[in-house]
Amino acid sequence: MKHYSTADKLVVGFAYVYMLVFVIVAIIPFMTIISTSLTNEQYIRANGFDLFPHDLSLAAYKFVLGxxxxxxxxxxxxxxxxxxxxxxxxxxxxxxxxxxxxxxxxxxxxxxxxxxxxxxxxxxxxxxxxxxxxxxxxxxxxxxxxxxxxxxxxxxxxxxxxxxxxxxxxxxxxxxxxxxxxxxxxxxxxxxxxxxxxxxxxxxxxxxxxxxxxxxxxxxxxxxxxxxxxxxxxxxxxxxxxxxxxxxxxxxxxxxxxxxxxxxxxxxxxxxxxxxxxxxxxxxxxxxxxxxxx
Structure with missing residues (x-):
């Protein structure tokens, strides 16, 4: 069974942390886009953008596809x-x-x-x-x-x-x-x-x-x-x-x-x-x- 040195473990751990941070940074804008598309317009005007939808509304999709x-x-x-x-x-x-x-x-x-x-x-x-x-x-x-x-x-x-x-x-x-x-x-x-x-x-x-x-x-x-x-x-x-x-x-x-x-x-x-x-x-x-x- 192969044993990894402390330095190797640190490098691997750093790589995983780096990838996790990269994924989070990459997914936040996309989550914001989806959240805004599902949020009531009045809430957006009053509170700005958020990661999660509030006052759920499909008005935007109804307007675009209707x-x-x-x-x-x-x-x-x-x-x-x-x-x-x-x-x-x-x-x-x-x-x-x-x-x-x-x-x-x-x-x-x-x-x-x-x-x-x-x-x-x-x-x-x-x-x-x-x-x-x-x-x-x-x-x-x-x-x-x-x-x-x-x-x-x-x-x-x-x-x-x-x-x-x-x-x-x-x-x-x-x-x-x-x-x-x-x-x-x-x-x-x-x-x-x-x-x-x-x-x-x-x-x-x-x-x-x-x-x-x-x-x-x-x-x-x-x-x-x-x-x-x-x-x-x-x-x-x-x-x-x-x-x-x-x-x-x-x-x-x-x-x-x-x-x-x-x-x-x-x-x-x-x-x-x-x-x-x-x-x-x-x-x-x-x-x-x-x-x-x-």
């Missing part, structure tokens, strides 16, 4: 963009990363450098907007919320690192058996880099889910507004909520303004928090695996 059309339609748009966009990004990123990981391909190095170069320099906002709207015609359509983020250079280079960890001898053996490049990717590489796939998939999903900038730049049709765009409108200008009071059972003067802000935040981050536990074991392993090779 009208149905705005938030629920934005949810529908964001779910479609996140699912379809993540799928497109994963397919394109995986295929390109596999090509760049092949050492026998002469252009792998130069193209990898060009990909990296885009992380340092870009053409600027105006040229990007002109190309996106005038030449690609990505305006006021769902594809405008997906294609500009289809391939992320950082995620691409990480995926290339994941694939590079696979022993090249496995690919050579498969080639001898008659496998082509598509089979090497689908049957050999992908099953061996599942942690990496889960990690990049989560990166892309969070990016699509949290994005409001593309909606601001490329969408004018309110029916195509993503969730974050609607949330931004509400939280940045609470008069947006007041202007819709006529369609709500809550009088304009009684709109739970602080509660609405917190309720929309809970509705926004909830799905991602629920998704993370299912990908956690792959996510942690994927981060470690991707750091082995560059």
């Amino acid at each position: 009208r149905g059309s705005t938030i629920l339609n934005a949810y529908r748009v964001t779910v479609i963009v996140t699912v379809v966009g993540t799928l497109i990004s994963m397919v394109l990123t995986t295929m390109m990363a596999f090509a760049l990981s092949r050492k026998e391909w002469r252009m792998a190095g130069p193209i990898s450098f060009l990909v990296y170069f885009t992380m340092l320099f870009n053409g600027g906002l105006v040229p990007w907007y002109i190309v996106t709207t005038k030449y690609l015609h990505l305006y006021d359509q769902l594809l405008a919320l997906m294609l500009p983020y289809a391939v992320n250079a950082f995620n691409l280079l990480i995926m290339r690192s994941f694939i590079s960890t696979v022993d090249n001898g496995i690919f050579e053996a498969a080639k001898i058996d008659g496998a082509n490049d598509a089979q090497l990717l689908v049957r050999i590489a992908l099953p061996l880099i599942l942690p990496g796939l889960a990690t990049i998939c989560l990166f892309y999903a969070i990016s699509y889910w949290n994005d409001w900038w593309l909606g601001l730049m490329l969408v004018s049709d309110r029916d195509l507004y993503p969730l974050q765009m609607v949330i931004r409108s509400i939280t940045s200008n609470i008069s947006y909520a007041a202007s819709n009071a006529a369609n709500s059972s809550i009088a304009a003067a009684a709109i739970p303004k602080e509660g609405v802000k917190m309720a929309t935040t809970v509705l926004t981050i909830g799905p991602i928090i629920l998704l993370y536990p299912f990908l956690q074991r792959y996510f942690v392993k994927g981060l470690t695996l991707g750091s082995v090779k560059g």
Whole structure:
């Protein structure tokens, strides 16, 4: 049985205390958000925010969800963009990363450098907007919320690192058996880099889910507004909520303004928090695996 020295026990104890403090500090803001979203607006105005709800009220959630059309339609748009966009990004990123990981391909190095170069320099906002709207015609359509983020250079280079960890001898053996490049990717590489796939998939999903900038730049049709765009409108200008009071059972003067802000935040981050536990074991392993090779 292994015995630990006093110094080792102190280090381990300090690590546990540090993690406990870190968890508490991280969870306090989230608890405050949930508490405020469930607290009566009058209590908030009189006493401020608290860790636990007081004078329990669902008025904020009724206001946000009661009208149905705005938030629920934005949810529908964001779910479609996140699912379809993540799928497109994963397919394109995986295929390109596999090509760049092949050492026998002469252009792998130069193209990898060009990909990296885009992380340092870009053409600027105006040229990007002109190309996106005038030449690609990505305006006021769902594809405008997906294609500009289809391939992320950082995620691409990480995926290339994941694939590079696979022993090249496995690919050579498969080639001898008659496998082509598509089979090497689908049957050999992908099953061996599942942690990496889960990690990049989560990166892309969070990016699509949290994005409001593309909606601001490329969408004018309110029916195509993503969730974050609607949330931004509400939280940045609470008069947006007041202007819709006529369609709500809550009088304009009684709109739970602080509660609405917190309720929309809970509705926004909830799905991602629920998704993370299912990908956690792959996510942690994927981060470690991707750091082995560059």
